Amino acid sequence: MHEVDMTRCLLLSMNAWKQQHEPRIPRVSRVHLQVGSFTCVEPDQLVFTWRVAVQNTWLDGAELVIEPVPLVGRCVRCNATYSPDPEQAYRSPCCQHPMEEIVSGRELRIRSVDYAFSDHPADALPAATPA
Amino acid sequence: MHMPLEDTLGLNLLAANQHQAEHNREHFDAWRLLCLNVMSSPGAGKTSLLERSLAALAGAYAMAVLEGDMTTQLDAERLEAVGVPVVPITTGRSCHLDAAMVSGGLKLLRQRLDPAELDLLWVENVGNLVCPAEFEVGEHRKVALLSVTEGDDKPLKYPVMFREAHCVLITKIDLLPYLPVQLERIEAHIRQVNPHCAVIPVSATSGEGFAAWHQWLAAQLAAIAPAAPTALIPPRHPARLPARRPLPC
Numbered sequence A: 001m002h003e004v005d006m007t008r009c010l011l012l013s014m015n016a017w018k019q020q021h022e023p024r025i026p027r028v029s030r031v032h033l034q035v036g037s038f039t040c041v042e043p044d045q046l047v048f049t050w051r052v053a054v055q056n057t058w059l060d061g062a063e064l065v066i067e068p069v070p071l072v073g074r075c076v077r078c079n080a081t082y083s084p085d086p087e088q089a090y091r092s093p094c095c096q097h098p099m100e101e102i103v104s105g106r107e108l109r110i111r112s113v114d115y116a117f118s119d120h121p122a123d124a125l126p127a128a129t130p131a
Numbered sequence B: 001m002h003m004p005l006e007d008t009l010g011l012n013l014l015a016a017n018q019h020q021a022e023h024n025r026e027h028f029d030a031w032r033l034l035c036l037n038v039m040s041s042p043g044a045g046k047t048s049l050l051e052r053s054l055a056a057l058a059g060a061y062a063m064a065v066l067e068g069d070m071t072t073q074l075d076a077e078r079l080e081a082v083g084v085p086v087v088p089i090t091t092g093r094s095c096h097l098d099a100a101m102v103s104g105g106l107k108l109l110r111q112r113l114d115p116a117e118l119d120l121l122w123v124e125n126v127g128n129l130v131c132p133a134e135f136e137v138g139e140h141r142k143v144a145l146l147s148v149t150e151g152d153d154k155p156l157k158y159p160v161m162f163r164e165a166h167c168v169l170i171t172k173i174d175l176l177p178y179l180p181v182q183l184e185r186i187e188a189h190i191r192q193v194n195p196h197c198a199v200i201p202v203s204a205t206s207g208e209g210f211a212a213w214h215q216w217l218a219a220q221l222a223a224i225a226p227a228a229p230t231a232l233i234p235p236r237h238p239a240r241l242p243a244r245r246p247l248p249c
């Protein structure tokens, strides 16, 4: 299941992001992804593996929100955009041209993170504050 | 009280793998070798292709293989027989290679030889038509195999790998007389999702098509390491091939 490896990559990115905030620990409520339909990712699988992977970590309870991005091609003959369809061998309906340019659908992107800092001093302040 | 914030990251989901892949590629460029990532569904003929190409090219190029296929201890021995070092990569239970695994393979390789002496590094990926395409390992070129026994609809059903490939080899064409498939249809379907890649029909059994395939290889090698009296000139800045960018992700 490659969604497990994708989740691992995602967690590595999230850990790196968390380090930027040290020593404070952001409480993440949601992580927003954009996942193109012309990728090898099953969004449901990814959400499932995420839920399992974040348990008992600093991301426990954070929800993974996936915005699907449809496959859009651009016909290089007439410049029209279209929805490539495997049933039509991905060709453009206007000029019957092969799928040459992809406008969207290959995204695998962490778009944003919703988070907060607790104003509890233990969270908000460095562990050891110089006098 | 909490202060709700939103960070706009715009980061590739696979950024961690991407970084390692770029690191691997920096090594390849410094060593001035061409790295190929060979991918296909299980049994499409990756090892057979390598076997034939290694034997044919061993006199012309210095080569090594990183073998991601854990079932090919025997194959590794066959490949080593032509004098090409083969390093197995531990994939765990993963259905594809990733850049960290290839980095591990490179460490093992470096215990055996100096990669700067290589012209060509082959990476045989795990047999899988779906996800290896999403995990770069630092390769300069992706080579996808599709055997004629798989049917002509596969490029349309599993388009991502064929879209990403720089070269698609249609393999086992010696079997065409026995199958209800047409080479032209397979090729046309590949072109539907990737109009500009090289498409080369081959048979590892008969050797048909290998001249064209090796010509393609030679052209890629020339692109990365133009023949020059390298001893006299300082190491150039590692040439980055005009490799196709992984699409915006």
Ligand SMILES: Nc1nc2c(ncn2[C@@H]2O[C@H](COP(=O)(O)OP(=O)(O)OP(=O)(O)O)[C@@H](O)[C@H]2O)c(=O)[nH]1
Residues within 6 Å of the ligand: B040, B041, B042, B043, B044, B045, B046, B047, B048, B049, B069, B071, B126, B127, B128, B171, B172, B173, B174, B175, B202, B203, B204, B205, B206
């Ligand atoms: N007829 C014919 N058979 C072939 C050809 N190439 C490979 N085969 C056969 O196809 C089977 C699989 O070939 P491999 O080279 O092991 O395929 P692979 O892609 O390395 O397989 P995995 O690494 O397990 O995914 C073997 O039985 C080969 O003998 C070919 O050109 N013609």
Ligand SMILES: [Mg+2]
Residues within 6 Å of the ligand: B046, B047, B048, B069, B072, B075, B124
């Ligand atoms: Mg093999």
Ligand SMILES: [Zn+2]
Residues within 6 Å of the ligand: A075, A076, A077, A078, A079, A080, A092, A093, A094, A095, A096, A097
């Ligand atoms: Zn058009």
